[in-house]
Structures are given as structure tokens and as C-alpha cells.
Amino acid sequence: MRRLRGFGRFWWDFVVGDDWLVAALVIVAIGATAAIAAAHVVAWWLLPFAVLLVLWLSLRRAVARG
């Protein structure tokens, strides 16, 4: 069980890293892009601006944590 938890922890750290909020917001942004595209509305612009916002929020959190 401990090894399984360690294995999961490794992959979590490997992919998600220091800030889980980045992964969560990226999933939300991709989902929103898919929803807009499914409604036949131009959707390419959403992800670049979402990424800028996510990066800014994550940097603020890192700076605040010191």
C-alpha cells in the first residue's frame, strides 16, 4: 500500500508539480474551449489567454509563499 501511494505520489509530482491549481485551471480551460468549439463559435483564442492568466496566478502564489 505504501509503495502504491509512493508510486502515485511520484506521478503526481512528475506531471502536476508544485502547484495543483495550474493543472486544474488548464483542464477547465480546455473544457471551455471544447464547449465553445462544439457550439460552432471561434474558440482558438481562449487557451492562450487562459494560460497567461494561469501563469500569472501561479506566479503570484509562488511569490506570496516566498
Added chain:
Amino acid sequence: MNATFLVLSAFLASTVEMVEALTIVLAAGLARGWRSALAGLGAATLALAVAVAALGPALTVIPLSGLRLVVGGLLLVFGLQWLRKAILRASGFKALHDEDAIFARELAEAETAARVERAGVDWYGFTLSFKGVLLEGLEVVFIVLTFGSAQGSIPLAAAGAAGAVVLVAGVGIAVRAPLARVPENAMKFAVGVLLTTFGIFWSAEGAGAHWPGSDAALLGVLAFVVAASLLLVRVLQRERRTRLETIGVEA
């Protein structure tokens, strides 16, 4: 154009990771003997080859749109990690990556660890080298497989990575010292930008969005990510300067 970016991204990411792996193998070899360090290097390389051989063909059978959605999302999360750290380093909020300092620390730890022999090799030296190469190599494998499969050319991405491995190993054997002069921090910044760019491009395509200008839009996304990253560095640099001035320290 995308092929050039693909090879460049795999090459840069692999160079950075291999420089870090070389530092660990050198520390293990000098402190614990080359036999155990090289055995660890060989075992890790074998494990990485098995991972590529198992996952590579599996990825090629997944439909491209679904693959790009998943791979793009993973690359985006992964790339933002790199970019975030690179921006924090460039703005002074995080210490710069120093290969000489890391080498000195690894060497000191390896020299003081107790000696335990297993199967004829020093276990500490073996595991230090094995873990170092495996962990750094996993990032290379991840990048090669995701980039290669989403672009439909794993061999091309693998060629970029192989070029980096040969170059770093060759220079490492020649100088027998950590490659501290490699501009690692700038390269990590570039890798973060490229991973994020491809992540945005592919995940948007996978989600059903259509880029204006098709593949040529990749250049526009790249320019946007570069500009946004440099802007964020500038903003954080100014904030750090203000903070230091507030507490009476000259930046």
C-alpha cells in the same frame, strides 16, 4: 516548420536533462567508483528503453485528435511547470540552477555515505546513478513520446533527443566535470516556452478549435508565449526591486 520545432524542443529538453544526469553520474563515479556508477547508468538506460518500447507503439494507435487533446493538456501542465520556475529564476525569486553547487553537494553526500556491496557493486553509487539517470531520463522520454506521437513522428523527436545524449555524453567524457558552462537557465526557459506553445496548440486542436492559418499559427502562439513570459519576468523583477528597496537593501 513543425518538424524543426519538434527536433529543437526534444534536443533542448534532452540537453538540459542530460546535463543534470551527467552531474549525478560524475558525483557517483568519483565518490563511489565508476563500476557502480556505470552499472546504475546502464540499468536506468535499459529501463528507459523498455518504457519507450512499450509506450511508443501504443501511442501510435490512438486517434490523432484524442491524442492531441490528452498530450496537449499534459504538455501544457508540464510546460507551465518549467516556465513558472524559469520566470521565478529569471526574476530573482528563485535561485538560479547551479550545476557546480549541485555537483559539490552530491559529491560530499556520496563520499560520506556508508559502503554496502551488493552483487559486486557499491549499492549507494549504483542507486544514486540509477535514480539520477532514470528521473532525468523520464522527462526526456515523456517529451519525446508526447511530442513525437502528437506530431506523428516519434523517430524524429527521438533523433533530437539522441543528438543531445551523444553531445552531452561526448563533452562529459572529454571534460570529466559538470557542464556548468551550459546556459541551463536560459535553456530551461526556452524549453518551458516550447512545451507551453505546443501544449496550447495541440490541446486547442484536440478540443475542436481551428487555428487561423492552420499550422502557421504555431509561430503566433510561440510569439505570444515568449512575449507574455518576458512581460511576467519584467513585472516580477520590478516587484522584487521594490521589495528590496522597501527593506533597505540595494537590488
